[in-house]
Each structure stands twice: as C-alpha cells, then as structure tokens.
Amino acid sequence: MADFTDKLKPRYDGAATLEAERNSSDINVDELAKHLLSRDGFLERQERVLKVLEKEKLFRKEQQMNLSRPERYHLGLARAKAIQRLVREHSWDHEDYKMAEYLNDEMSPYHLHMSMFVTTIREQGSEEQKAYWMPKILNYDIIGCYAQSELGHGSNVRGLETVAKWDQMKREFKIHSPYLTSSKWWNGAMGRTATHAIIVAQLLLPKKGSAKEYENHGPQPFIVQIRDSKTHQPFDGIVVGDIGPKYGYASMDNGYMLFDHYRVPKSAMLSRYAEVNDETGALKRRGHPAVVYGSLTFVRGQIIMHARLILARAVTIAARYCAVRRQFQDRDAVRDVDEMKVLDYPTVQIRILPLLATTFALHYTGEMMYNLYHRSRESVEKCDFEPLAELHSASSGLKSLCTMLTADGIETCRRAMGGHGYLSKPTVEGDNWMITQQVAAYLIKKMTQAVKDPNAPPKDLTDELFQYYLKNRDHRIPQNVVRGSEIDDQAIVDVFQWRTADLSYRAYQTRVVERKPWTKLMIQLHSLSRAFGEQILVTTFSNSFQTTASSLSPPTPAVLKTCFRLYSLYTLDTFASSFMLTTSIAHDSIYALQDAILALMTELRPHAVKLMDAWSIPDFLLDSALGRYDGRVYEKLYDMAHRRNPLNTVTFNPDWRSEEIVLGSGDRGRCILAKL
Amino acid sequence: MADFTDKLKPRYDGAATLEAERNSSDINVDELAKHLLSRDGFLERQERVLKVLEKEKLFRKEQQMNLSRPERYHLGLARAKAIQRLVREHSWDHEDYKMAEYLNDEMSPYHLHMSMFVTTIREQGSEEQKAYWMPKILNYDIIGCYAQSELGHGSNVRGLETVAKWDQMKREFKIHSPYLTSSKWWNGAMGRTATHAIIVAQLLLPKKGSAKEYENHGPQPFIVQIRDSKTHQPFDGIVVGDIGPKYGYASMDNGYMLFDHYRVPKSAMLSRYAEVNDETGALKRRGHPAVVYGSLTFVRGQIIMHARLILARAVTIAARYCAVRRQFQDRDAVRDVDEMKVLDYPTVQIRILPLLATTFALHYTGEMMYNLYHRSRESVEKCDFEPLAELHSASSGLKSLCTMLTADGIETCRRAMGGHGYLSKPTVEGDNWMITQQVAAYLIKKMTQAVKDPNAPPKDLTDELFQYYLKNRDHRIPQNVVRGSEIDDQAIVDVFQWRTADLSYRAYQTRVVERKPWTKLMIQLHSLSRAFGEQILVTTFSNSFQTTASSLSPPTPAVLKTCFRLYSLYTLDTFASSFMLTTSIAHDSIYALQDAILALMTELRPHAVKLMDAWSIPDFLLDSALGRYDGRVYEKLYDMAHRRNPLNTVTFNPDWRSEEIVLGSGDRGRCILAKL
Known part of the structure; x- marks a missing residue:
C-alpha cells in the first residue's frame, strides 16, 4: 500500500x-x-536471552494491545509453555528463566509455580514432603499456585476465614469456606492454570479433653491437588475460577476458590515447623519460624532491585522522548529559532530528573540489602536471630517507600510526556500503609530501649543514631545544607538521620509516655516509616561514594554525586515542613533549596540520556515508540498507526439511520450485541 | 450451574x-x-434518561472489559448511532443527549461532531457557511471531527505544520503536510467515523507585489469533506486512519491525517473573522477574535463541573467500599471484637475525606464560573471585553488545578482501596503545566499595574487583593488559622489570598524588576498558578456560606463548613512551606494542623456515605462492584467472577510439553499466534 x-x-x-x-x-x-548491572551476570544474561526471544514470533508485542482479555490469557499461557520449552532447548538455568519472564514483561501463568509455590514447599515442607513434591515441581509435572489472600482479607493473615478442621477419626483435614468472603481471591495462576495449590487455612484442632470443641491454632499451609490431571476439571467440593478482567495483569489468571468440607490427607499439611499428632490431635511445633522472615527480606531486596529497573524504564522513555520532542520557542528568544527540546524546560526537568536520580538512589540501597541479607543468613545459620529484626524493619519500610516512589514516578513520567503519554504497565499494589505500621512499631521499641539505657552497647546503626540523638537533642543546631552555591553533603545525611530520630522520639513520646491510642497515631507513624526509608536511601547513596562508585572514570562519579544531591534536595523540598518541625534543617536552607535544585538539574541535564542508557533497557522490553534507543519516535508512531493497526482494515458505516456497523456487512449490529 | x-x-x-x-x-x-444538582434540571434529566438506557441491552457495561480494542470501537459506534435513534424516539433535547453520553460513560465517535465541530462552524463560519452546513450537521447527515493537533505539536498552535496555500489562478487552497510530524494526530472521531473535518492549517498567501513569495498569516480553520459519502473511503490526496490502541478511550477512533497538495475551494475557509480577497489574494480581517475566549471559558466552566462529578464518582466508590470493608481488629482493643471498618482508620480517612471535601470545593467554584461567564457575556454583547481577561485567567488556572486534583484524586482513591482497587477510567490530559504559564503571566501583569498605580480604582478582585497586599506587606503579621481547637475561617481565606499576592509579587520582582529569563522561572510560575487556583476554591467555598449553602437544613451547613475547613487545612498542610515562606501563616498554626485535620475528619466521618450519596451517581454510571449503593460488594464481585466471566467457560491445557492451548482443541496454539 x-x-x-x-x-x-x-x-x-x-x-x-x-x-x-x-x-x-x-x-x-x-x-x-x-x-550497575553486573550482579549475577545480569547484562550478559539479558543479551543472551533477548536474542532467543526476539527470534520467536510468539513474543512479539506490537499487537498485544489489540487483543481481548481472554485472548491475553491464551497468549500468556502459550508464552509460559514456550519459555519452558526454550529453557530445555537452550539449557537455561533458573536465572535465565527469570530473565525470560522479565523480558517478556507480563505476568506468566507459571509465575507463582516457580516463586511462592516452590518456595513454600521448600521452606515449610518436611524432608519427606520435599522428597515427594520437589521433583514433580521442578519438572513442571504439576503446576502450583499460592492461595493465601481471600475476598474478605488481604493484608490481615490472622483474619483468614478458610478453616482446616482435623477429623480425629479419619485422621484427615476438612478444608472449608464458611462464608462467601472466605473465598480465596486474587491468587495468581489459580483461575485456569494450576493443578495444585498451597492453601493457607486456620488450623482447627480438638480442644484437649473435649471431643466437640475445637481450638484455632492460626494459619497453616496445606498442599492440595485442585484439578484432575486428565480433565483439568476441579474436584467435587471445590469451586475455582478466574476472577475476570482487571486493571493490569491481563495475561494472568488471578483466581477465586471455595471449599465445601473438602477432605485432604494428613500429609497435606506442610509440617517442617508444626505437625499434628496422629493419636492425640495435638499440635507439635518445632524450629524457629523467624527464619521465614529471612526469605521475605530476600524477596524485598529483590523488589527494590526490580523497582529501580521498572522506574528506569519509565524514566528512559521520558528522557529520550523529551529530548526528541520540541515545543514552543524560547519566550525570551528573538524570532524564528528552533523550538526548544522539552527536556530543556525546568518544568519538565523537575518532574523527570529527580526520578532519574531516584533510580540510582534505589540501586545502592538494593545492593546494600542484598549484602545485609547474605550477612544475616550467616548469623541465622549460627542460630543468632538478632539481626533479623533490624533487617526485617528496614526491608519493610523500604519496600513501601520504593514501590510508592516507583508507582508515583511512572505516573509522573507519563504525564510529563503530555498528550502522547504512553501505556504504562499499571502496578497493582497492596496497601502500602499497613506495612509501615510495623516499621514504626519497631522504631518505637528501639527508641524505648535507647531512652531506658542510653549507654548500652549499640547493636546496630539505629541504636547508634538514637543514642546520638538523645545525647544531643537539648542542644541541637539545625543544619545548613545549602549555603549560597555550596552544598554540604555531610549535612544532608545528618538532617535525614536527625529527622528520623526526632520523629521516632515523638512517636515514642505520644505512644509510650502519653499512651495515646494507636489508631490516632497512624498517620504520624506512616510519615515516620517513610522518613526512615528516605534516610536509608540517602545514607546508603552517600556511602557509595566511599566505596564502589568512586572507582568509575570521570565524569561519572561527579555526575552520580549530582544525582545524590538532587534526590536529597528534592526530597528535602517536598517534605520541607517535616524537616523544619523536627529542627533538622535551618530555615535559611529551605529558602535556598529551589535555586540549588535548578542548578543541579542544569548540571545533570547534558548527561540525562546517557545515564538512562546505562540502565540498558532493551527496546524489546521498553516496547515504546516514544522511548526508542535510536530516537526515531515519530517514524515508529506513524508506522504503528498507519501500517499495523487492524482497525484500519475495516470500513464502517457511520450513518445513524442504519444499524449496520461494518459497511456492507448487513449484520444489523448483531455481532457486537452478542458479546454483551 | x-x-x-x-x-x-x-x-x-x-x-x-x-x-x-x-x-x-x-x-x-x-x-x-x-x-448541588438542580442547574438545568440535571437530577430530573438523569433519572429520565437513565431509565431509557437501562432498558437497552446495547448499553450493558459488564462485558465491556472482555472486549478487544477493535471491538470496543464497534460497540462505541453502535451505541453512538443508537443514541441518535433514541434522541428522535424520545424527543430528547441537546442536554438530554449529553446526559446519555455522560451515563454511557465512554467517548462516543460522534462526540466531536456535536462539540468542537459544530461549535467551530457556529462561531467561525460566515452566515452563508452556517446556512449551508448547520442543517446537515444538526441532522447528522455528515459526521464531523476537529483536526487541530498534530504529531509534532499539541499545545503550541502556532507551531502547526499543515499549510493551506492560496492558488490565485484557480482561487483554491492547497492543503499540504510537508513533514511526517505535520500529520494531524490524536483527533477524535477522525480515524474511522468522520466524513468531514475542521482542519486547522497555516494560511499562506502571496506576498504583496510578489508572484512567488508567500507569507504565513497564522492558523485558520477550514471545513473539508475527507471521505466519500457512498464508499466512506478517503479521497485521493488524503491519508487518514485510526492511531491504534491507547491508554483509555478505547471506544473512540482518535485519528491521523495527512494531505498531498489537496485542493479545496475558497469556501472551505471559515470566514466570519477573516476572508481572502478573490482578486488580490489579500486577507481581510473583521470582528474581534477575543469573543472566542468566551466559549473557551464556558467550556472550562463545564470542565470544572464535570471534574467534580468525576472525582465524586471515585470518592463515592471509595467511601462506600471502605465503609463495608473490614480489616484488622483495633490494636488497642481487647480480643475478639469485630474487625474495624477501614474507613475508621485515620490512614484511610486522610486519603479519602479531603477528596470528599474537594468535590464540594469544586462545586461552588464551578457555579461561580458559570455565573461569571453569564455576566461577562452581557458585557461582551455591549462590546466591553475587559472582564474577559480576568475570566480567562481564572478559568485557565482552575482548569489546570481541577483536572490535576481529579486525576490525582482518582489514583489516590484507587490505591486507598488496596488490592481490590477498581478500574478507574484513566484521564488522558494534555500538559497542565503549559496553561499555568499564561495564568502567571496575567498575574505578573496585574501586579506590575498595581505597583505602578497602587491607588487606581480596582477593576476586579485581583486588583483589590494586590493593592491591599502592597499597602500591608511591610507590616504583615502571619496569621493563626488554628489556635487550640479553634479554627478561624476568615484567617483561612486571608492566608490563601496573601500567599497568592506574595507569590505574584515575587514573580513580578524576579521577572519585571530583575529581568530573569522566563524559562528559569517556570517552576515558580507553575506554583503561583496553582496557588491562585487554590485561593479561588477557598474563597468561593467560604462565600457560599453567606449565600446558598446556609439555607440548607441542619446539620448540612455545619457539615459543609467542616468540608471547607478540611479542604483548606489539608491544602495548607500539603504546601506548608509555601505558606510559611510567604509569611502567610504563623509557625504555631503549622504545628497545630495535623491535630486539627484529625479532629475535622472525625467530625466528618459519620456523614461520609450520605454526603457522597448526595452526588447521586447511579450504579449504572459507577459501574463498580465496590461502590454499589446497596453495599452488596462481595456478592457482586463473586457474581461477576463466578457467573459472568467468559474465560471460565474454557478449559485449558497447562502442560508445557504440548503446544495445545485449549484442552482438546488440538490447534497447536496456531489460533493465538495468528493474531500477533
């Protein structure tokens, strides 16, 4: 044509x-x-796996947006299966497989099988259970999912309604859903794909000395086959299906599932840490459940590392497009110059460049979390669980902060690009506000200890900070971070730390001393958790200049320092009143922030495109005309519209007098009506 | 089953x-x-039109999300045509028609025909042109679209690349697209539906006394038939189509269009305000183009009124769902009480209740804008264009602020609802930052005048404010808005106004006195525009208590006052450093804000559900299981998943060894591969 x-x-x-x-x-x-990307051979692996996927027609993304939601699941399953065949064909290891999922960039119907499902068996199964299940899992002879959250309960695991009641006569459990809200809900891969599920249910055991009364021993995991191996139909007593179209994750079959007194053998309960006694129906617990925190922390470290790449994707698109896009001549220019690149407008820079800096802030903290995790694994092996609490709190606060920074950042980038926008993958998240309450509770506990014994040997950096704070709070001098054109990097770290300590002390004061109700404090505690996370990001970024980042060739270390300063000062400006009210920062510095931020953005601007290039997001993954590496934005947009849009192959009948939709079809609109 | x-x-x-x-x-x-909703008989009309739409199967929404994007256009066109038939069947007037579009809640392929297309002909067509075109338009014998923005240019109309060159010999225009970026782009209804288009192009006329040189007279609108009436195919020299799937607006055929020296008769140029002379090829302008601002302002008034209903929709869903949803027991409670409604958590309230208050803030300002528009129409009729500038600036600043509040608010509500979330209709917006620059420029001009002649008779409220500011700025006492549990409503208005004046003065100082480059000021100017808009919202809301709102029966006026205070104090808290740096507010008040906000939310909480009920969003429009009027949230969610999800009628083959996707189909995955 x-x-x-x-x-x-x-x-x-x-x-x-x-x-x-x-x-x-x-x-x-x-x-x-x-x-940035050498850990576990990331860069080399990306290149290698990308080459394979790019060759397969099944992984082409350009028509995805034209598919219906049911078709997207068909495609998702086809791709999940194809990846398994590629794994074997190319002898990919587990990291290669994860890279394929990352590049394919949609939730795979097999995703839960190789994450929560296998992890739970591995960590909570007895040796015998592992010996039985692991070969089937690793061979994908069965496909698993993880059924924890319910229609009525997401974050509150203790509130789960599904019960597993012990039948002492038959030595079986009966899994049951007493209410509609007991329905398992949202669980990935459960809707159409999974043959097996980990079911988390309240364990009900007979009360000692009573034949009729039962006692709740809290949530326990069970492994249960839910569909027939041949027909793939659910068994009697189980109702299971896909919850329907939703915002994002079209390729994944998030499911619902209910049980009608469904009997499972005793061996279904994963019994590494707890087992029901055959004879008495009593529960015997063993081992330390805290070890579970360890893997949760590891997952959160991964979340931060993943978050930086997700944010980098949005910023890469925004930086490249805003460098190519031109709009308006400079208002102060003499007539008829070229229009300005929109990335040269401070109003665009203020939205994109602090986010660019954030990708690097996230990076160094993600690295730190990995290292912390590996160090704490060693102490756990020696049965020293002390470091776990600190690690768990840090990881909770950071998970909340990083996913929020990323979700907000993607939205900001999208809007900064104006009308064209782009299809951002919406990030479905749980309620980040809940997890922050745990972080605050931890910090209040630490502050309470520090007040009680301000000279105890500090166990960690938080202890050190709180003891320092308590010794100095009566004669605090608010710091200047900006003086004229000078920025004091050490003062930046100080004000972020001081704010955290001061907010922790206020929280301790209101909760522990004044005994105010927890509920009334929740907003304050949320801010505390966020401040704690920001302090970690700033401190860790600053530390990087003493270690890894300083070894790079110029001008990179200096540019990274500009990123550090921009991220910090932008955060300072955004939460200026919090820094002032905690006497962290001098008022004069607040006045100076805006000019300092403008100057930092001017410094950073020439490096914006190359800094994002370093994140090495391939065009295949970006899947964006606007963000193409080669800058051929408009050519690609036009190509997609003019040559690849199936709607343009159909001629319509726009006359309201006729019910016909496709011109000449004479179908009187019945075709579309049938789909409603 | x-x-x-x-x-x-x-x-x-x-x-x-x-x-x-x-x-x-x-x-x-x-x-x-x-x-809230009596203007133009809104409530009665909503009820009447709703009854009709609810009866038609074509307008059922529950399967929409399962359709592909091309199917969504089919459906959109079918509905647009059906509404035209209903208009005639029920003798609906234009407002009834608009109500049907509002309730149908998707962009109709006829939408531009009855908005920008007809408005442009009406306002810019000569009497002769109107006599020719209007009957065809009103009868929908032709379907129009509005082709202004281009691939390379959105907000900057002066940068448009499409040209219309006058051919003196043939007395015709040649419309031409010199570059790929000259392609008309994003224009609604153009892709597959429209038969005609308003094309905005740079008017090129021969230079006086030269046969070969041409001069650009700026953008002018042309009306052009683009597709054949019988075949609906575009004419030779025109390439036109749909731009493809995008984020939102699936039912609308946003299009692209290019011209290859396409000839149109002289009569194509809309010539109420400008006409080309047949003999000389010279341009003759007549009339005052400022009148156009009037209709733009009217449209913006409508945008605010629409924005309040869009935000109300999200808040209605969030308020109802968060009242039904329970999660966790009170941390301080004795064991085994019911779990708390999540709307009782301050962490949830702080996200939803200020937005609830915002819907009312938007309402009174929307009403004020309508009244202002009608008053200024009268002066325009008397050829007094003075009030237009004030109106235009107010409306620009408010449009930017209100659409931002709404877009952010929808996102906040979605996240406040946790995992379940809901499918928010994404609001695609242009770059709100551009329009704010005009507002700031206007305020700088006003301040410059006020400084020059501080005793001139004030022409409007801005003059009054600026003169007051200049008289008092040397002895300003920052105000206390909160003292203990007392809130000073008059002081609230004062601090919002003072901040606007002070920011205006600072902008005047840097731009006019210090002559700093405009580009460097853009961030500062954006904040100024936002502050100006917030000041209008707060002042207008406050004024409402003297007039309309006070006549309501108790406790409504008191509850609305709580909304006023919550909106104001929440905004004060969000931008605390801006209020402090402008010496608007006393530091003590900043410290007191958080407790005052908590207390206001506690006051408002019992009325949350009923306040949102008053916005009268029907379930048909809400289209949300979570937001149902009757609270049967979980029953509906389950019904949609278990009984109405077409994916659950198909059994899949999850075994990676087989290429088959649907179990027993034996199609080896070819079906889905063919769609890529």
Missing part, C-alpha cells in the same frame, strides 16, 4: 538529536552499565 | 453496614442533592 506518506520525514530528526545528546556527555555508558 | 456457593453469605453484611451508615447521619440527602 505505497502512498505519498512513505517518503515523509519528521520536521526535526530524532535520530540525529539523540546522537547529539550522546555526544555531548563524556559518561562511559558501558562502564556504568557494568557497575 | 447451581453449586454449594450459591447460599454462602459474606462474613459481614455490607447492605446492613451501609444502612447503618445512612442511619447514623441526619443529612437530608434529597435536599443536598437538589442543592
């Missing part, structure tokens, strides 16, 4: 523009990319 | 819960609904 548009070019050449952007910065992108 | 789940009930009865919520507040919902 050749036509006169084939030879048209954009008014401004996007490819030349990005080339010029790249030439104007001396950052060594390869070196920085290695610095 | 009866099964054991048919008789299950939720653990907590949602219907009884909402009934109890409604019984616990004395607000007269009918009275408040009339107060």
Whole structure:
C-alpha cells in the first residue's frame, strides 16, 4: 500500500538529536552499565536471552494491545509453555528463566509455580514432603499456585476465614469456606492454570479433653491437588475460577476458590515447623519460624532491585522522548529559532530528573540489602536471630517507600510526556500503609530501649543514631545544607538521620509516655516509616561514594554525586515542613533549596540520556515508540498507526439511520450485541 | 450451574453496614442533592434518561472489559448511532443527549461532531457557511471531527505544520503536510467515523507585489469533506486512519491525517473573522477574535463541573467500599471484637475525606464560573471585553488545578482501596503545566499595574487583593488559622489570598524588576498558578456560606463548613512551606494542623456515605462492584467472577510439553499466534 506518506520525514530528526545528546556527555555508558548491572551476570544474561526471544514470533508485542482479555490469557499461557520449552532447548538455568519472564514483561501463568509455590514447599515442607513434591515441581509435572489472600482479607493473615478442621477419626483435614468472603481471591495462576495449590487455612484442632470443641491454632499451609490431571476439571467440593478482567495483569489468571468440607490427607499439611499428632490431635511445633522472615527480606531486596529497573524504564522513555520532542520557542528568544527540546524546560526537568536520580538512589540501597541479607543468613545459620529484626524493619519500610516512589514516578513520567503519554504497565499494589505500621512499631521499641539505657552497647546503626540523638537533642543546631552555591553533603545525611530520630522520639513520646491510642497515631507513624526509608536511601547513596562508585572514570562519579544531591534536595523540598518541625534543617536552607535544585538539574541535564542508557533497557522490553534507543519516535508512531493497526482494515458505516456497523456487512449490529 | 456457593453469605453484611451508615447521619440527602444538582434540571434529566438506557441491552457495561480494542470501537459506534435513534424516539433535547453520553460513560465517535465541530462552524463560519452546513450537521447527515493537533505539536498552535496555500489562478487552497510530524494526530472521531473535518492549517498567501513569495498569516480553520459519502473511503490526496490502541478511550477512533497538495475551494475557509480577497489574494480581517475566549471559558466552566462529578464518582466508590470493608481488629482493643471498618482508620480517612471535601470545593467554584461567564457575556454583547481577561485567567488556572486534583484524586482513591482497587477510567490530559504559564503571566501583569498605580480604582478582585497586599506587606503579621481547637475561617481565606499576592509579587520582582529569563522561572510560575487556583476554591467555598449553602437544613451547613475547613487545612498542610515562606501563616498554626485535620475528619466521618450519596451517581454510571449503593460488594464481585466471566467457560491445557492451548482443541496454539 505505497502512498505519498512513505517518503515523509519528521520536521526535526530524532535520530540525529539523540546522537547529539550522546555526544555531548563524556559518561562511559558501558562502564556504568557494568557497575550497575553486573550482579549475577545480569547484562550478559539479558543479551543472551533477548536474542532467543526476539527470534520467536510468539513474543512479539506490537499487537498485544489489540487483543481481548481472554485472548491475553491464551497468549500468556502459550508464552509460559514456550519459555519452558526454550529453557530445555537452550539449557537455561533458573536465572535465565527469570530473565525470560522479565523480558517478556507480563505476568506468566507459571509465575507463582516457580516463586511462592516452590518456595513454600521448600521452606515449610518436611524432608519427606520435599522428597515427594520437589521433583514433580521442578519438572513442571504439576503446576502450583499460592492461595493465601481471600475476598474478605488481604493484608490481615490472622483474619483468614478458610478453616482446616482435623477429623480425629479419619485422621484427615476438612478444608472449608464458611462464608462467601472466605473465598480465596486474587491468587495468581489459580483461575485456569494450576493443578495444585498451597492453601493457607486456620488450623482447627480438638480442644484437649473435649471431643466437640475445637481450638484455632492460626494459619497453616496445606498442599492440595485442585484439578484432575486428565480433565483439568476441579474436584467435587471445590469451586475455582478466574476472577475476570482487571486493571493490569491481563495475561494472568488471578483466581477465586471455595471449599465445601473438602477432605485432604494428613500429609497435606506442610509440617517442617508444626505437625499434628496422629493419636492425640495435638499440635507439635518445632524450629524457629523467624527464619521465614529471612526469605521475605530476600524477596524485598529483590523488589527494590526490580523497582529501580521498572522506574528506569519509565524514566528512559521520558528522557529520550523529551529530548526528541520540541515545543514552543524560547519566550525570551528573538524570532524564528528552533523550538526548544522539552527536556530543556525546568518544568519538565523537575518532574523527570529527580526520578532519574531516584533510580540510582534505589540501586545502592538494593545492593546494600542484598549484602545485609547474605550477612544475616550467616548469623541465622549460627542460630543468632538478632539481626533479623533490624533487617526485617528496614526491608519493610523500604519496600513501601520504593514501590510508592516507583508507582508515583511512572505516573509522573507519563504525564510529563503530555498528550502522547504512553501505556504504562499499571502496578497493582497492596496497601502500602499497613506495612509501615510495623516499621514504626519497631522504631518505637528501639527508641524505648535507647531512652531506658542510653549507654548500652549499640547493636546496630539505629541504636547508634538514637543514642546520638538523645545525647544531643537539648542542644541541637539545625543544619545548613545549602549555603549560597555550596552544598554540604555531610549535612544532608545528618538532617535525614536527625529527622528520623526526632520523629521516632515523638512517636515514642505520644505512644509510650502519653499512651495515646494507636489508631490516632497512624498517620504520624506512616510519615515516620517513610522518613526512615528516605534516610536509608540517602545514607546508603552517600556511602557509595566511599566505596564502589568512586572507582568509575570521570565524569561519572561527579555526575552520580549530582544525582545524590538532587534526590536529597528534592526530597528535602517536598517534605520541607517535616524537616523544619523536627529542627533538622535551618530555615535559611529551605529558602535556598529551589535555586540549588535548578542548578543541579542544569548540571545533570547534558548527561540525562546517557545515564538512562546505562540502565540498558532493551527496546524489546521498553516496547515504546516514544522511548526508542535510536530516537526515531515519530517514524515508529506513524508506522504503528498507519501500517499495523487492524482497525484500519475495516470500513464502517457511520450513518445513524442504519444499524449496520461494518459497511456492507448487513449484520444489523448483531455481532457486537452478542458479546454483551 | 447451581453449586454449594450459591447460599454462602459474606462474613459481614455490607447492605446492613451501609444502612447503618445512612442511619447514623441526619443529612437530608434529597435536599443536598437538589442543592448541588438542580442547574438545568440535571437530577430530573438523569433519572429520565437513565431509565431509557437501562432498558437497552446495547448499553450493558459488564462485558465491556472482555472486549478487544477493535471491538470496543464497534460497540462505541453502535451505541453512538443508537443514541441518535433514541434522541428522535424520545424527543430528547441537546442536554438530554449529553446526559446519555455522560451515563454511557465512554467517548462516543460522534462526540466531536456535536462539540468542537459544530461549535467551530457556529462561531467561525460566515452566515452563508452556517446556512449551508448547520442543517446537515444538526441532522447528522455528515459526521464531523476537529483536526487541530498534530504529531509534532499539541499545545503550541502556532507551531502547526499543515499549510493551506492560496492558488490565485484557480482561487483554491492547497492543503499540504510537508513533514511526517505535520500529520494531524490524536483527533477524535477522525480515524474511522468522520466524513468531514475542521482542519486547522497555516494560511499562506502571496506576498504583496510578489508572484512567488508567500507569507504565513497564522492558523485558520477550514471545513473539508475527507471521505466519500457512498464508499466512506478517503479521497485521493488524503491519508487518514485510526492511531491504534491507547491508554483509555478505547471506544473512540482518535485519528491521523495527512494531505498531498489537496485542493479545496475558497469556501472551505471559515470566514466570519477573516476572508481572502478573490482578486488580490489579500486577507481581510473583521470582528474581534477575543469573543472566542468566551466559549473557551464556558467550556472550562463545564470542565470544572464535570471534574467534580468525576472525582465524586471515585470518592463515592471509595467511601462506600471502605465503609463495608473490614480489616484488622483495633490494636488497642481487647480480643475478639469485630474487625474495624477501614474507613475508621485515620490512614484511610486522610486519603479519602479531603477528596470528599474537594468535590464540594469544586462545586461552588464551578457555579461561580458559570455565573461569571453569564455576566461577562452581557458585557461582551455591549462590546466591553475587559472582564474577559480576568475570566480567562481564572478559568485557565482552575482548569489546570481541577483536572490535576481529579486525576490525582482518582489514583489516590484507587490505591486507598488496596488490592481490590477498581478500574478507574484513566484521564488522558494534555500538559497542565503549559496553561499555568499564561495564568502567571496575567498575574505578573496585574501586579506590575498595581505597583505602578497602587491607588487606581480596582477593576476586579485581583486588583483589590494586590493593592491591599502592597499597602500591608511591610507590616504583615502571619496569621493563626488554628489556635487550640479553634479554627478561624476568615484567617483561612486571608492566608490563601496573601500567599497568592506574595507569590505574584515575587514573580513580578524576579521577572519585571530583575529581568530573569522566563524559562528559569517556570517552576515558580507553575506554583503561583496553582496557588491562585487554590485561593479561588477557598474563597468561593467560604462565600457560599453567606449565600446558598446556609439555607440548607441542619446539620448540612455545619457539615459543609467542616468540608471547607478540611479542604483548606489539608491544602495548607500539603504546601506548608509555601505558606510559611510567604509569611502567610504563623509557625504555631503549622504545628497545630495535623491535630486539627484529625479532629475535622472525625467530625466528618459519620456523614461520609450520605454526603457522597448526595452526588447521586447511579450504579449504572459507577459501574463498580465496590461502590454499589446497596453495599452488596462481595456478592457482586463473586457474581461477576463466578457467573459472568467468559474465560471460565474454557478449559485449558497447562502442560508445557504440548503446544495445545485449549484442552482438546488440538490447534497447536496456531489460533493465538495468528493474531500477533
């Protein structure tokens, strides 16, 4: 279909523009990319797996948005299966497999099988259970899901309504859903895919010395086959299905499931830490359940590392597109100059560049979490559980903060790009506000200890900070972080730490001393958790200059320091009143923040495109005309519209007098009506 | 398909819960609904049109999310046509028609025809042109669209690349797209539906005394038939189509269009305000183009009124669901009480209740804008264009602020509801930051005048404010808005106004006195525009208590006052440092804000459900299981999943060894591969 548009070019050449952007910065992108992405051979693996996926038609993304939601599940399952075949064909290891999922960039119907399902068996199954189940799992002979959350309960595991009642006569459990809200809900892969499920249910055992009364021993995991191996139909007594279309995750069959006194053998209960006695029906617990925190912390470390790449994806698109996009001439310019690149507008910079800096802030904290996890694993092996509490709190606060920064950041990038916008993958998240309450409770406990014994040997950095705070709070001098054009990096770290300590002390004061109701404090405690997370990000970023980041070739270390300052000062400005009210920062510095931020953005601006290049997000994964590496934004947008849009192959009948929709079809609109 | 789940009930009865919520507040919902929604008979009209739409299968929404994007356009067109038939069948007037579009709640492929297309002809067409086109338009014999924005240019109309070049010999225009980025882009209804388009193009006329050189006279609108009346195919020299799937607006065919020296007659140029001379090719302008601002302002008034209903929709869903949803027991409670309604958590209240208050803040300002528009129409009729500038600026600042409040508010509500979330209709917006620059420029101009002549008779409220500010700025005493449990309503208005004046003065100082480059000021100017909009919302809300709102029966006026205070104090808290830096508010008040906000939320909480009931959003429009009027949230969620999800009628083959997707189909996955 050749036509006169084939030879048209954009008014401004996007490819030349990005080339010029790249030439104007001396950052060594390869070196920085290695610095950021060498852990576990990430870069090499990305390249290798990408080559395979790019060759397969099944993994082409450009028509995805034209599919219906049921079709998206068909496609998701087809891809999940294809990846398994590729794993075997190319002898991919588990990390390679995860890379394929990452590049494919949709929730796979097999995702839960190789994450929560296998992890739970591995961590909570007895040796015997593991010996039985693990080979089937690793071979994908069965497909598993993880059925914890319910229609009525998400975050509150203790409130789960599904029960597993012990039948002493038959030595079986009866799994049952007493209410509609007891329905398992939202659980990935359960709707159409899974053959087996981990079911978390309240364990009901007979009361000692009573034949009729039962006692609740709290939530326990059970492994249960839910569908027939041949027919793939659910067994009698189980109702299970997909919950229907939702915001995001079209390829995943999030499910619902209810049980009608469904009997499972005693061996269904995962029994590494607790087992029911055959003879007495009594529960015997063994081992330390805290070890579970360990793997949760590891998962959260991964969440931060993943969050930085998700945010980097949005910022990469925004930075490249805003460098290519031009709009309006400079208001102060003499007439008829080129229009300005929108990335040169401070109003655009203020939305994109602090987020660019945030990707690096997240990176160093993610690295720190990995290291902390590995160190604490060692103490756990020696049965020293002390470091786990600190690690768990840090990881909770950071998970909440990082996922919020990422979700907000994606939305900000999308809006900064104006009308064109882009299809951001919406991040479905649980309620980040709940997890922050645990963080605050931990900090209040630490502060209570510090007040009680301010000279005890500090067990961790929080103890050190709180003891320092208590010794100095009566003669605190609010710090200046900006003086004229000078920025004091040490003072930045100090004010973030001081704020955390002061907010912790206020929380201790209101809760422990004044005994105010917890519920009334929740907003205050949420801010405390956020401040704690921000303090970790700032401190860790600052520490990186003493260690890894300083070894890079110029100008990268200096540019990374600019990122550190921009992230910090932008956060200071956003929460200025919190820093002032905690006497962390001098008022003069607050006045100076805006000019300092403008100056930092001007410093950072020439490096924006190359800094994002270093995150090495391939075009295949970006899946965005606006964010293309080569800058051919408009060519691609037009190509997608003019040559690849199936709607344009159909001619419609726009006349309201006729019920016909497709011109000449004569179907009187019945076709579309049938789908409602 | 009866099964054991048919008789299950939720653990907590949602219907009884909402009934109890409604019984616990004395607000007269009918009275408040009339107060809010009587303009142009809105409530009566909603009820009447709703009855008709509810009866038609074509308007059922529950399967919409299962359709593909091309199917959504089919459905959108079918509905647009059906509404036209209903208009005639029920003798609906234009407002009834608009109500049907509002309740149908998707962008109709006819939407532009009856908005920008007809408005442009009406306002910019000559009498002769109107006589020719209007009957065809009103009868829908032709379907129009409005082709202004281009691939390369959205907000910057002066940068449009499409040209209309006058051919003096043939007395025709040649419309041409010189670049790929000249392609008309994003224009609604253009992709597949429209037969005609308003094309905005740069008017090129021969330079006086030169046969070869041309001069650009700026953008002008042309009316052009783009598709054949019989075949609905575009004419030679025109390439037009749908731009493809996008974030939101699936039912609308946003389009692209390019021209290859496409000839149109002289009569195509809309010539009420400008006409080309047949003999000389010279342009003759007549009339005052400022009148156009009038209709833009009217549209913006409508945007605010619409924004309040869109936000009300999200808050209605959030308030009802969070009243029904229970999670966790009170941490301080003795054991085994019912779990708390999540709306009783301050962490949930702080996200929902300020937004609830915002819906009312938007209402009174929307009303004020309508009144202002009608008053200024009268002066325009008398050729007094003075009030237009004030109106235009107010409306620009408010449009930006209100759409931002709404978009952010929808997102906040969605997240406050945790995992379940809901499918929010994403609001695609242009770049709100551009429009704010105009507002700031206007305020700087006003301040410059006020400084020059501080005793001139004030022309409007802004003049009054600025003159007051200049007289008092040397002896300003920052105000206390909160003292203990007392809130000073007059002081609230004062601090919002003072902040606007002070920020205006600072902008004047940096731009006019210090002559700093505009680009460097853009962030500061954006904040100024936002502050100006917030000041209007607060002042107008406060004024309402002197007039309309006070006539309502108790406790409604008191509850509305609580809304006013909550909106104001929440905004004060969010931008605390801005209020402090402008010496608007005393530091003591900042410390007191958080407790005052908590107390206001406690006051407001019992009325939350009924306040939102008053916005009268029908379930048909809410289209949300979570937000149902009757509180039967879980029953509906389960019904949608278990009984109405087409994916559950298909059994899949989850075994990776087989390429088959649907179990027993034997299609080896070819079906889905063919769609890629």
